[in-house]
Amino acid sequence: MILLQVSAEYAIVPGTMGRALITGASAGLGAEFTRQLAADGKDLVLTARRVGPMEALAAELRDTYGVEVDVLTADMSEPGAPGRLFEQTRQQRLDVDFLINNAGSEGPDLIQSRGWDRHDAYIRLMMTSVAAMCHEFMPAMIENGNGRVINVASVAGQLSAPGDYSYGPTKAYVIALSKALASAYRDQGVYVLALCPGFTHTDFHASERLTEMKRGMPRWLWYDADVVVREGLTALEKGKSEYTSGRLYRLLVPVLRLRFTQGLIRLFGVKI
Numbered sequence: 001m002i003l004l005q006v007s008a009e010y011a012i013v014p015g016t017m018g019r020a021l022i023t024g025a026s027a028g029l030g031a032e033f034t035r036q037l038a039a040d041g042k043d044l045v046l047t048a049r050r051v052g053p054m055e056a057l058a059a060e061l062r063d064t065y066g067v068e069v070d071v072l073t074a075d076m077s078e079p080g081a082p083g084r085l086f087e088q089t090r091q092q093r094l095d096v097d098f099l100i101n102n103a104g105s106e107g108p109d110l111i112q113s114r115g116w117d118r119h120d121a122y123i124r125l126m127m128t129s130v131a132a133m134c135h136e137f138m139p140a141m142i143e144n145g146n147g148r149v150i151n152v153a154s155v156a157g158q159l160s161a162p163g164d165y166s167y168g169p170t171k172a173y174v175i176a177l178s179k180a181l182a183s184a185y186r187d188q189g190v191y192v193l194a195l196c197p198g199f200t201h202t203d204f205h206a207s208e209r210l211t212e213m214k215r216g217m218p219r220w221l222w223y224d225a226d227v228v229v230r231e232g233l234t235a236l237e238k239g240k241s242e243y244t245s246g247r248l249y250r251l252l253v254p255v256l257r258l259r260f261t262q263g264l265i266r267l268f269g270v271k272i
């Protein structure tokens, strides 16, 4: 496939007029994806639960980059949310050729947090909705022989950390799903990437517990969202199916996955 280099960082297939749809676009990595794609002239569909921040961002992107931006509210933990989003894009004739499944949050403790409904909703947000969005939006991409999908996972999905029975396992599923889809459809012009960031400055750690955790951590473990997004977009165009963003994490993750290191982690009860 011939790719048109539209920026030094990544490329978009020439002649495609489709939109990029970004979930979790009201903050953090999602908002950064919208900025970098808009800077390259891509029209967008933003979705999340909070409409205020998305409308403000949409106005900024239209003014700064002259791109078309639509805002659709959706709670991705609700059953049927991906199907409803897909229908809305069809009714409004918003052709999506670039999907970014980015919405996500910290999870409740599978064992300690009582009441299955919360866990069910969390699994819908982190796993079911990602699969359902691929199910809804990928067939048209495959038919057109052109499409891009980034599923935002995490290094937590590449590791097994003591005490993480919710977040990490959901991200492991996202990685496995993305790799399977990537190998099946790359030759048909549809690239799928599981992007695995390490600790990144966003609103993700805004809760009291995670703010406290962040305060106690060395600054060098943290990356800015623009670096993570730029590396992700570049890795996608290189045809990668799984990419760990940040040089530090690319060095660290293989070491942490060694059986010896895993044993030490279990022995000393270190939480990653």
Ligand SMILES: NC(=O)c1ccc[n+]([C@@H]2O[C@H](COP(=O)([O-])OP(=O)(O)OC[C@H]3O[C@@H](n4cnc5c(N)ncnc54)[C@H](OP(=O)(O)O)[C@@H]3O)[C@@H](O)[C@H]2O)c1
Binding pocket: 023, 024, 025, 026, 027, 028, 029, 030, 047, 048, 049, 050, 051, 074, 075, 076, 077, 102, 103, 104, 105, 125, 152, 153, 154, 155, 196, 197, 198, 199, 200, 201, 202, 203, 204, 205
């Ligand atoms: N920050 C990190 O250190 C880090 C590291 C690895 C991976 N990640 C992953 O990166 C992705 C983005 O997170 P972030 O760091 O950018 O966090 P963030 O700043 O808190 O943004 C999370 C986004 O997800 C949306 N969201 C949360 N729950 C939702 C729901 N039920 N329905 C629809 N949208 C929902 C939020 O929008 P609304 O609240 O408006 O709905 C927000 O736009 C997540 O998948 C996260 O797991 C983050």
